[in-house]
Structures are given as structure tokens and as C-alpha cells.
Amino acid sequence: MRAEVVSVGTELLLGQIVDTNAAYLAKALSAVGVSVYRRSTVGDNMDRLVAALTTAFADNDIVVTIGGLGPTLDDITREGVAKALGDSLVQDDAIAANLSKFFADRGIPMTESNLRQARVPVHGRAIDNPNGTAPGLLFVKDDKIAICLPGPPNEFIPMVDDFVTPYLLEKTGNRGTIRSRILRVIGMGESSVEQIVKDLMHDDNPTLAPYAKIGEVHLRITARHDTAEQAEELVEERAALVRARLGRLIYGEDNQTLEQAVVSLLLDNGSTVSVAESCSGGLLAKRITDIPGSSRVFPAGLVCYSNAAKEDLAGVNPSTIEKHGAVSHEVAAELAYGVRKRFSTTYGIGITGIAGPDGGTEMKPVGLVFIALADAQGCKVERAHLLGSRSVVRTRAVQTALNLLRLSLLTQRH
Amino acid sequence: MRAEVVSVGTELLLGQIVDTNAAYLAKALSAVGVSVYRRSTVGDNMDRLVAALTTAFADNDIVVTIGGLGPTLDDITREGVAKALGDSLVQDDAIAANLSKFFADRGIPMTESNLRQARVPVHGRAIDNPNGTAPGLLFVKDDKIAICLPGPPNEFIPMVDDFVTPYLLEKTGNRGTIRSRILRVIGMGESSVEQIVKDLMHDDNPTLAPYAKIGEVHLRITARHDTAEQAEELVEERAALVRARLGRLIYGEDNQTLEQAVVSLLLDNGSTVSVAESCSGGLLAKRITDIPGSSRVFPAGLVCYSNAAKEDLAGVNPSTIEKHGAVSHEVAAELAYGVRKRFSTTYGIGITGIAGPDGGTEMKPVGLVFIALADAQGCKVERAHLLGSRSVVRTRAVQTALNLLRLSLLTQRH
Numbered sequence: 001m002r003a004e005v006v007s008v009g010t011e012l013l014l015g016q017i018v019d020t021n022a023a024y025l026a027k028a029l030s031a032v033g034v035s036v037y038r039r040s041t042v043g044d045n046m047d048r049l050v051a052a053l054t055t056a057f058a059d060n061d062i063v064v065t066i067g068g069l070g071p072t073l074d075d076i077t078r079e080g081v082a083k084a085l086g087d088s089l090v091q092d093d094a095i096a097a098n099l100s101k102f103f104a105d106r107g108i109p110m111t112e113s114n115l116r117q118a119r120v121p122v123h124g125r126a127i128d129n130p131n132g133t134a135p136g137l138l139f140v141k142d143d144k145i146a147i148c149l150p151g152p153p154n155e156f157i158p159m160v161d162d163f164v165t166p167y168l169l170e171k172t173g174n175r176g177t178i179r180s181r182i183l184r185v186i187g188m189g190e191s192s193v194e195q196i197v198k199d200l201m202h203d204d205n206p207t208l209a210p211y212a213k214i215g216e217v218h219l220r221i222t223a224r225h226d227t228a229e230q231a232e233e234l235v236e237e238r239a240a241l242v243r244a245r246l247g248r249l250i251y252g253e254d255n256q257t258l259e260q261a262v263v264s265l266l267l268d269n270g271s272t273v274s275v276a277e278s279c280s281g282g283l284l285a286k287r288i289t290d291i292p293g294s295s296r297v298f299p300a301g302l303v304c305y306s307n308a309a310k311e312d313l314a315g316v317n318p319s320t321i322e323k324h325g326a327v328s329h330e331v332a333a334e335l336a337y338g339v340r341k342r343f344s345t346t347y348g349i350g351i352t353g354i355a356g357p358d359g360g361t362e363m364k365p366v367g368l369v370f371i372a373l374a375d376a377q378g379c380k381v382e383r384a385h386l387l388g389s390r391s392v393v394r395t396r397a398v399q400t401a402l403n404l405l406r407l408s409l410l411t412q413r414h
Numbered sequence: 415m416r417a418e419v420v421s422v423g424t425e426l427l428l429g430q431i432v433d434t435n436a437a438y439l440a441k442a443l444s445a446v447g448v449s450v451y452r453r454s455t456v457g458d459n460m461d462r463l464v465a466a467l468t469t470a471f472a473d474n475d476i477v478v479t480i481g482g483l484g485p486t487l488d489d490i491t492r493e494g495v496a497k498a499l500g501d502s503l504v505q506d507d508a509i510a511a512n513l514s515k516f517f518a519d520r521g522i523p524m525t526e527s528n529l530r531q532a533r534v535p536v537h538g539r540a541i542d543n544p545n546g547t548a549p550g551l552l553f554v555k556d557d558k559i560a561i562c563l564p565g566p567p568n569e570f571i572p573m574v575d576d577f578v579t580p581y582l583l584e585k586t587g588n589r590g591t592i593r594s595r596i597l598r599v600i601g602m603g604e605s606s607v608e609q610i611v612k613d614l615m616h617d618d619n620p621t622l623a624p625y626a627k628i629g630e631v632h633l634r635i636t637a638r639h640d641t642a643e644q645a646e647e648l649v650e651e652r653a654a655l656v657r658a659r660l661g662r663l664i665y666g667e668d669n670q671t672l673e674q675a676v677v678s679l680l681l682d683n684g685s686t687v688s689v690a691e692s693c694s695g696g697l698l699a700k701r702i703t704d705i706p707g708s709s710r711v712f713p714a715g716l717v718c719y720s721n722a723a724k725e726d727l728a729g730v731n732p733s734t735i736e737k738h739g740a741v742s743h744e745v746a747a748e749l750a751y752g753v754r755k756r757f758s759t760t761y762g763i764g765i766t767g768i769a770g771p772d773g774g775t776e777m778k779p780v781g782l783v784f785i786a787l788a789d790a791q792g793c794k795v796e797r798a799h800l801l802g803s804r805s806v807v808r809t810r811a812v813q814t815a816l817n818l819l820r821l822s823l824l825t826q827r828h
Contacts, residue, residue, distance in 0.1 A: 013450055015440030016634070018432060022455075026429030036427055038466065039455035041436075052452065055469070191485045191525050201487055209458065209488050211425060212566065220425065275717075281703025282696035285717040289695025292771055292804060294719075300727060301717030303689075303699040309714035309757065313727075343723065357706055385520065388545050390706060392568050 001172050003034045004056040008068035008077050009151060010043040021066050021156050025149075028160050032168045033177035033224070034062065044074040046083075053084035057144050064164070067151030069134040071114045078119060078137060081146050085139055089119040095126055095135060102133060127163050131155045136163065145171070179231040180222040183242055184252045186403045190217050196245050206238045214392055215399030216251075216258070248410060251403070258402045259287040265409040266297035271346035273405060276302040276314040276339035278326065279353040279369060284398045299343050304335065314338035314350070325364065327352050332370035333379045340374045347408070348374040349401050355390045369397040373404045380404065415586050416451045417443055418470040422482035422491050423565060424457040435480045435570050439563075442574050446582045447591045448476065458488040460497075467498035471558050478578070481565030483548040485527045492533060492551060495560050499553055503533040509540055509549060516547060541577050545569045550577065559585070593645040594636040597656055598666045600629065600817050607631045610659050620652045628806055629813030630665075630672070665820060672816045673701040679823040680711035685760035687819060690716040690728040690749035692740065692766040693783060698812045713757050718749065728752035728764070739778065741766050746784035747793045754788045761822070762788040763815050769804045783811040787818045794818065 005025055011017045019041065026036045037060055042052045049068075056063045068077030082089050096118035103110035117134050120126045127136030127147070132155040139146035147167075149159050185193055190212040194201070197219065200208045206223035219242060223234035243250060252261045266273060275284050285301030288294050304310040307321050315338040316331055324330045332350045340348025353369025360366035365385070372381040382404060386396040419439055425431045433455065440450045451474055456466045463482075470477045482491030496503050510532035517524035531548045534540045541550030541561070546569040553560035561581075563573050599607055604626040608615070611633065614622045620637035633656060637648035657664060666675045680687060689698050699715030702708050718724040721735050729752035730745055738744045746764045754762025767783025774780035779799070786795040796818060800810040 012437075013440060013453060014444045015437035015450075016636075018434050018437045020432050023426075023429030023432045026427060030428050036429075036457075038462065039427060041453035043450075048452065189522060191528050192522065194486045194527065195525055198487070207424075209424065210486055212484060214566075214568070220430070277696075280700075281708075282691075282699030282715055282717065285696030286694075286700045289717070289719065290805065290808075294695075299720035300723035301696055301719070302727075303696065303703070303715030303717070305703065305709050305715070306713035312756075313714065313716075342726075389568055391704065392545070394704075 001034050001062060001168075002037045002060045003029050003062040003064060004037050004060045005029075005039045005064050005066065006049075006052055006056055007039070007041040007066045008044065008049060008080075009041075010074070012041050012067070013043040019066075021151065021153055024153075024157060025064060025066065025160055025164070028165055029064070029168070030178050032165055033172055034168055044068065044076055046076050046080060049076060049080040050084050053080060057084060057146075061143070062145045062147070062168075064147045064149065066149055066156065069117070069136070069148060069150045071111070071117055071133070073113070075116070077148055078116070081137070081139060081148055082121060085123075085141050085144060085146060087121050087123050087139055087141050090122060091115070091118050092120045092126060093118075095120070099133060127159060129155050129159060131158060138167075177226060177228065177231055178222060178224050179228060179235050180220060181235050181239055182254050183219045183221070183239060183246070183250050184256065184258075185217040185219060185246060185249050186215070186251050186258060186399065186406075187249050188217065193217050193219070193246070193249075197242055200238065200241065206234050208238065208242070214388075215396040248407065251406060257290075258399060258406070259291055262402050262406050262409070263288065263291040263294050263297060265406060267293070269346075269409055269412060271409065271412075272297050272299065272343075273347040273349060274298065274300050274302075274339045274343040274345040275349040275351075275401075276304055276310075276335035277351045278304055278310065278335070279355040280351045280394050280397050280401075281305065281355075283394050284349065284351065284401055287398060287402070299345065302339055310335065314342070327354055327364050327368060327370065329370050329381050329383065332372035332381050333374070336372035336374035336379055346375060347405060349405065350374070351397055351401055353386075353393070353397055355393045355397075357390055367393050369393065369400075371397060371401045371404060373401070373408060375408065380408075415448050415476060415582075416474045417448045417476040417478060418451055418474045419443075419453040419478050419480065420463075420466055420470055421453070421455040421480045422458065422463060422494075423455075424459075424488075426455050426481070427457040433480075435565065435567055438567075438571060439478060439480065439574055439578070442579055443478070443582070444592050446579055447586055448582055458482065458490055460490050460494060463490060463494040464498050467494060471498060471560075475557070476559045476561070476582070479560065479562045480570065483531070483550070483562060483564045485525070485531055485548070487527070489530070491562050492530070495551070495553060495562055496535060499537075499555050499558060499560060501535050501537050501553055501555050504536060505529070505532050506534045506540060507532075509534070513547060541573060543569050543573060545572060552581075591640065591642065591645060592636065592638050593642060593649050594634060595649050595653055596668050597633040597635070597653060597660070597664050598670065598672075599631040599633060599660060599663050600665050600672060600813065601663050602631065604631045607633070607660070607663075611656055614652065614655065620648050622652065622656070628802075629810045662821065662824060665817070671701075671704075672813065672820070673705055676816050676820050676823070677702065677705040677708050677711060679820060681707070683760075683823055683826060685823065685826075686711050686713065686757075687761040687763060688712070688714050688716075688753045688757040688759040689763040689765075689815075690718055690724075690753035691764075692718050692724065692749070693769040694765045694767075694808050694811050694815075695719065695769075697808050698763065698765065698815055701812060701816070713759065716753055724749065728756070741768055741778050741782060741784065743784050743795050743797065746786035746795050747788070750786035750788035750793055760789060761819060763819065764788070765811055765815055767798075767800075767807070767811055769807045769811075771804055781807050783807065783814075785811060785815045785818060787815070787822060789822065794822075
């Protein structure tokens with residue numbers, strides 16, 4: 001079965017609201033094995049809505065609409081879907097009575113327009129909405145199905161979970177036929193990763209697609225099969241192939257973040273880390289402490305923004321700064337050594353660089369960052385020329401630091 | 415002029431990513447007076463993309479695509495738009511040379527597929543992308559315009575602002591007919607803010623709508639008029655009314671962040687701040703240093719996660735921790751005093767609390783946070799019981815800290 005999602009609302013069309021509902025619905029449809037063919041957004045305009053719906057019904061078995069079921073004049077979805085399907089609407093007296101009671105209970109006068117919410121399709125029925133006054137609508141006519149859901153997310157999401165998913169599972173006879181997994185890769189760019197797995201990207205099932213993120217690449221594997229177990233098996237086979245090729249470039253799966261991977265390795269190894277940050281300004285400490293339980297592996301961080309703070313807090317030698325500059329291999333190393341010593345941690349990390357947008361020179365351009373990792377054996381310093389805005393440079397610097405630590409923890413362990 | 419926005423990417427279609435770019439673009443198009451007729455999302459499938467584009471070109475003067483310009487095989491937008499318009503692509507040698515240089519500078523081998531990013535339309539040209547390797551594309555053929563932009567928001571947003579808006583302003587001769595402004599409110603909840611401006615929310619033009627954010631509320635004013643100047647005047651009149659009612663609850667407008675407001679006030683007042691964070695783990699330092707030029711007002715921050723670090727770095731008295739616990743009014747005050755003294759700053763901020771999800775007790779539940787602001791006159795401590803996930807608690811704690819500092823800076827100034 002093939003579906004199109006149609007979001008209705010001028011505020012969505014004009015971008016005044018970001019359409020998180022459509023994303024939620026698309027995931028739910030995929031999970032029950034319904035292929036989402038296309039998503040569209042139209043404003044509160046009857047002609048355009050009917051045109052979009054007519055195209056959608058021509059190409060698909062199911063159309064799910066979001067929004068436009070309210071009581072006001074610009075809520076046109078109910079009538080629009082009826083027109084596009086050649087169906088008509090009648091008042092449901094039970095719903096009308098419920099509406100009257102709802103308003104009476106609250107001492108609010110009910111207007112004529114509120115009664116529009118009691119209108120249901122001749123070929124179909126209302127869908128319960130326990131969290132609002134607008135019921136959803138189900139149209140079933142001439143082998144086409146339309147499901148109309150209200151826009152407020154607190155009404156919409158429960159109706160997807162409690163009606164759309166079970167209804168379509170029954171309708172399709174599917175028990176969930178699509179499974180997917182993300183393998184999260186760090187330390188190599190998107191096109192180089194693609195070179196390594198290119199031959200696997202031509203298959204239709206499972207599919208494999210790379211997505212570039214800031215400072216990492218996500219490889220998404222998606223498989224379809226009759227049952228969820230079989231789909232999962234296909235995913236796992238493909239994941240094993242990719243893992244064998246990329247090895248330690250893969251740091252995690254699905255929603256696992258890099259900082260989660262690093263904190264678990266630290267916990268597993270019984271290791272600790274402290275950090276001394278200049279240009280990243282606390283972002284590295286923030287990301288480590290985002291993880292519950294990080295207090296067991298992270299006693300402290302220093303944000304040494306001024307040179308005086310680098311000297312006072314991390315014990316950087318003033319002559320090192322004078323000789324090499326605050327943004328240098330040497331200062332990064334002294335930050336890492338200094339903070340490690342101060343807090344007696346297994347590892348110390350130092351970051352210094354030019355995040356921009358100002359402060360670059362020809363010799364030391366914006367984006368130049370030195371990242372140092374010190375441990376009992378010594379210190380490794382990486383020099384990186386990072387591209388992007390201030391925020392992106394800072395994020396990439398922190399990605400590099402976390403990955404240096406991760407690789408060292410992996411080496412230690414094996 | 416009429417436009418359709420087409421987002422390209424299976425990850426968008428399936429809802430694995432929420433399409434914030436399309437909302438941003440739709441707002442930008444509306445602002446220059448281009449009517450957005452429809453928005454569509456299609457997957458990485460050439461037939462469906464060409465079908466969607468063909469419909470879009472039939473109904474509209476302008477089609478703007480988002481995504482699918484990367485170097486990999488599933489990046490099909492370039493070819494798809496050329497097909498739909500009956501145009502072809504040729505290699506631009508200057509772009510190819512730039513790409514080669516980019517990879518050579520970084521010591522990364524350039525693959526054949528990277529060269530796809532050097533292909534430009536015969537009827538059109540490349541659009542500069544200063545933040546990535548994929549240039550945008552402009553097609554102008556048979557009275558139709560296509561603008562193709564890359565998907566990563568840090569590349570996409572600057573290209574909308576620096577190319578799409580000025581290009582379409584010139585093309586349409588419009589100076590925009592819709593204007594809007596956001597007034598950013600902190601220190602009061604959404605429903606209380608709404609009570610204060612409720613009577614202004616019934617008007618159609620300008621409209622006024624509140625949006626609840628984490629730790630703040632945004633009030634959006636939108637006005638339409640024949641010219642941009644007139645629309646702007648309507649917005650400004652309404653903004654003046656709202657400002658008169660909310661006063662210092664408004665910290666900024668449009669895209670100005672709270673940390674930007676605070677850093678400008680510090681610069682204006684010639685004041686400085688240092689911070690000692692426990693539960694917020696570097697987030698406060700990170701947000702201050704997100705702002706270019708913050709080095710002039712922020713010498714250093716301490717992330718005192720362990721009790722030993724609180725004592726060693728910020729000079730907290732061990733007996734204070736023993737007597738009152740690390741999460742206490744007294745420790746917050748000593749963190750603020752200690753860091754202020756250590757770095758000789760005008761202000762010192764201390765934050766200690768329980769971010770969760772674990773570590774709460776009946777007396778000190780998850781979400782309990784103490785935020786202290788010390789200056790030459792003394793120290794003010796706010797006790798807050800913050801609701802939400804670990805990340806939300808941390809964000810709210812930092813919002814509170816920044817707002818305490820902002821209010822003190824405003825009082826000092828007047």
C-alpha cells in the first residue's frame with residue numbers, strides 16, 4: 001500500500017510552524033509497511049487543497065491529512081476531502097450532543113460553527129479524539145482510504161498511535177515490515193565512506209545511504225520483509241558487512257551519541273578524563289556532562305578563555321604562549337598535561353584554536369584548531385583546519401577531541 | 415510570482431529528519447512577496463523527483479529545491495532538475511579546480527564522485543556556498559526559475575539569506591509585503607504572558623501569537639500591507655504597545671539570543687563575568703562563548719563537577735558541603751563568590767543542582783537548582799525547582815542564570 005501525507009494550513013505553508021507531525025506520521029506509516037510516496041503541504045485554500053488531494057488519490061491508496069479540522073472558517077479539510085472523493089458529510093447526532101455537553105460543562109456558549117465538528121462522511125466514520133473537540137475522520141470509498149487528523153500535536157500523536165497504526169496493520173495484514181538502523185561513523189568524510197561501501201549502495205533491499213552530519217557520517221540501512229524479524233535479520237546481515245569494512249570508524253548505532261559512546265568506554269575501562277578548553281568554551285564539558293552518570297568519569301573542566309586563565313588554571317607556561325602563541329601545538333599539549341595533572345585523571349584533553357568569525361591571520365586562519373590528548377604515556381596533538389561558522393568549528397573541534405579519546409580507549413582495551 | 419518548495423531526501427520523506435529548512439525558506443519567500451503555492455517532499459528516487467518537479471514547474475514560476483546536491487549516488491537533485499526542465503549539465507572547470515584544491519589542502523584524496531559537485535546547468539550557473547563543497551545551482555529556462563540549495567542547515571540558511579532573498583527581490587521588483595517580528599520574553603510563563611496581551615491577540619492585522627520555548631516565550635507579530643515600509647510600521651506600532659506592557663520581561667527581538675543580549679550589556683557596561691558550574695556542566699560557559707567577542711567579557715569558567723573540584727577550583731569550604739550538601743544555597747553562593755574573586759570579574763555566577771534523571775531525594779528532588787550571582791555588593795541566590803528532562807533542567811538553569819545577570823546589568827545601567 002502506498003500513501004501520501006498532506007499537511008493543511010497556511011501557517012505550515014509559510015513556515016511559521018515547523019511540521020513535526022508530518023515527520024512523526026511518516027515514521028509511523030513506514031513502520032507498518034506503508035510506503036510514503038510523497039508529502040505535500042498546502043494552505044487554507046479550497047481549490048488548491050482539492051487539487052492536491054485529487055493528485056494524491058490518483059497516485060496512492062491512502063491519503064492522510066493533518067490539520068484543518070477546527071471549528072473556524074479556514075478549517076477546510078473535512079469539506080476538501082469529501083469533494084476530492086465525491087463523498088458528502090452528514091451530522092452525527094451523538095457527536096453533536098457530546099459537543100453541546102462539552103461547552104455546557106465549561107459554561108462557554110457553543111456557536112453554530114462548532115457544530116461543523118460533528119459532521120462525518122457518508123462513506124466512513126469519526127475517529128475518537130480524547131484530547132480535543134475535533135474528532136478525526138475516516139473515509140473509505142472506491143478502494144481509496146482517507147484519514148483526517150487534527151493538527152495540535154497533543155491530539156495528533158495519540159491518534160496516530162491509537163488509531164492509524166493498528167488500523168493500517170489490520171488493513172495491510174502487515175506486522176511491521178520495514179526495519180532500519182543507523183551506523184554512526186567518525187573520522188572520515190562522506191565521499192570516502194561511500195567509496196568503501198559503494199557496491200552495497202546499489203541494492204534495493206536492503207538499501208544503504210550515507211548522510212553527512214557535522215563532524216560525522218551516518219549510514220542508514222533499511223530493509224523490508226514479510227515479518228519484522230525477517231526485516232531485522234536483513235538489516236543485521238548488512239550491518240555486519242558494513243562493520244567489517246569500517247571497523248573502528250563506526251562509533252555507535254541508531255541514537256547513540258559520540259559522548260555516550262565515550263562515557264561508556266570510560267566507565268568500562270575504569271578511566272577518567274578532565275578537559276581544558278579555550279576556543280570550544282565549555283562545549284566539550286557540556287557534551288560529556290549531557291550523559292547521566294558522567295560524574296563518575298569526569299571530575300572537572302576548565303574553560304581557559306584568557307591567557308591568564310590558561311596559566312593560572314592549567315599551568316601553561318607564559319613563555320610557551322609568548323613563543324608559540326595561544327593557538328599552537330605546544331599550548332594545546334600543556335593544557336592537556338596541566339589539566340590531567342591537576343585532577344589526577346587518566347586522560348587530559350586540551351583544545352585551543354580560532355573559532356572565528358574574527359581573529360584569523362594568514363598563518364593562523366579561522367578554523368585552525370589544536371586538539372591534544374594526554375595520558376600516562378605522553379601526549380598526542382592533532383592539528384585541524386576546520387570549515388564552517390563559529391558554531392560548526394567548535395562542534396567539529398569537540399568531535400575530534402571525543403574521537404581521539406575514544407580511539408585511545410579502544411586501543412587500551414584490546 | 416508563485417513558488418513551490420521541493421524537499422528531496424528519503425530521510426525527510428520517512429520523517430527521520432524534521433524539515434526545518436523548508437519552513438525557513440517559506441518564510442523567506444513570503445517576506446519578499448513570493449507566494450508559496452505548495453510544498454512537497456520526495457525521496458531519493460529519480461522518477462518521483464522528476465514527476466514532482468514537472469508538476470511544480472507547470473503550476474509555478476519558481477521552484478526551490480532543498481537537498482540532494484552532495485557527491486554521492488543518492489544525490490539526484492542536480493540531474494532531476496535538469497531533466498524536468500530539459501536542460502543539461504556541464505563541468506565548470508573553476509569549481510572543479512576549487513574542489514581539487516579543497517581536498518589537496520586537507521590531504522584527503524578526491525574521488526570521482528566529488529567532481530559531480532562541479533557540474534552546472536547550461537542555462538544557469540552555480541551559487542556560492544562558502545560553508546561547504548556543494549555549490550547551489552540556478553537554472554533559468556523558458557520563463558521558469560529553479561534554485562537548488564544544499565540540505566545541511568549551516569550551508570542552506572546563509573545561502574537563503576545571501577542569495578535567494580536578494581535575487582528574488584530584484585527579480586520581482588517587490589520589497590516584500592509581509593513583515594514580522596519576534597519579541598523574546600523571559601521570566602514569565604506562556605499563559606501569564608498571554609493574559610497581559612490577550613486583547614491584542616484577536617486582531618487579524620497585525621496578528622500576535624505566543625510560542626512557548628524552553629525557559630522563554632516568543633511573541634510573534636505579523637503584519638501585511640501594500641509596501642514593506644507600511645507593513646513594518648504596523649509591526650512597530652504593535653511592538654511598541656507590547657513593549658510598554660512587558661517592559662524588562664522582553665530581553666530581545668527576532669534572532670537575538672539571551673546570551674547575545676547579556677554579552678552586549680556586559681560590553682556596554684564595561685563589566686566582566688566568570689562562572690562556576692556544577693550541574694550545568696559547562697553549558698553556561700558554552701552559551702556565553704557562542705557569542706563572537708565574548709573573550710572581552712569572559713576570562714574563564716570552571717566546571718566543578720566533583721566536590722573536590724568545587725573546593726580546589728572555586729574555593730568552596732569543605733565544611734559548607736558537609737553541612738549543607740553540594741546542592742545548596744550556601745554552596746551556590748560560595749561558587750559565585752569564589753570564581754568572581756579568582757578571576758577578578760565584576761560578576762561571578764555559581765550553579766549547583768540535580769539535573770537528573772537520578773540522584774534526587776525527597777528533600778532535594780531532581781530539578782532542584784540553586785543559581786547564585788555575586789557582585790561587589792553581595793550575592794543573590796535563586797532557588798528553582800525546574801521541570802523536565804536532564805537537558806531541559808540544564809537549559810532552564812542556564813536561562814535563569816543569564817536572566818539574573820541581565821537584570822542586574824540593566825539595573826546598574828539606569
